[in-house]
Amino acid sequence: MFQLNPDSELDSLMSAARGACVAARTAPKGRGRDLLVTAVLTGEEKSVLSSRMRLIAKRENVPSFDRDADNVDRSPVLLLLGSHKAPLGLKYCGLCGYADCVAMAAAAGTCAFNTGDLGIALGSAVSRLADQRIDNRVMYTVGMAARELATLGEEVELIYGVPLSVSGKSPFFDRS
Secondary structure: OOOOHHHHHHHHHHHHHHHHHHHHHOOOOHHHOOOEEEEEEOHHHHHHHHHHHHHHHHHHOOHHHHHHHHHHHHOOEEEEEEEEOOOOOOOOOOOOOOOOHHHHHHOOOOOHHHHHHHHHHHHHHHHHHHHOOOEEOOEHHHHHHHHHHOOOOOOEEEEEEEEEEOOOOOOOOOOO
């Protein structure tokens, strides 16, 4: 079999994205509750997301959404990591800023463990990508667009995006 570099590079990116999802899944989670949702986007699904990022940039007058949409467009593969919002029901905690999980839920707050666990999962995922020398960057802007589009489902509100690239120079470096 003969494969030119672009063919093998896309295969490698897809394999790396799947491995990053596994690394995120196996990351430690509070009380062992797995609230993580992951997805790998390419092609049209990825383009829909970058289009929404451009819409947000214009609507909210936030140029960084345009800049990040350019990065997403230049990346063949996009990884999404999100978390359901669900209090862990700890008896004594308050890390979220509320007295307890009941008060936090009543105020439509977010459990500190949901965001912390998502951060740990992101760290595991991008560490795995770095081990494979895959250029990547964690972007909240991608997550905002994914949330508006309900890409991971209506109930998933905490989302980050990680575009992946293999090129002579990382598209995520020297950004203005």
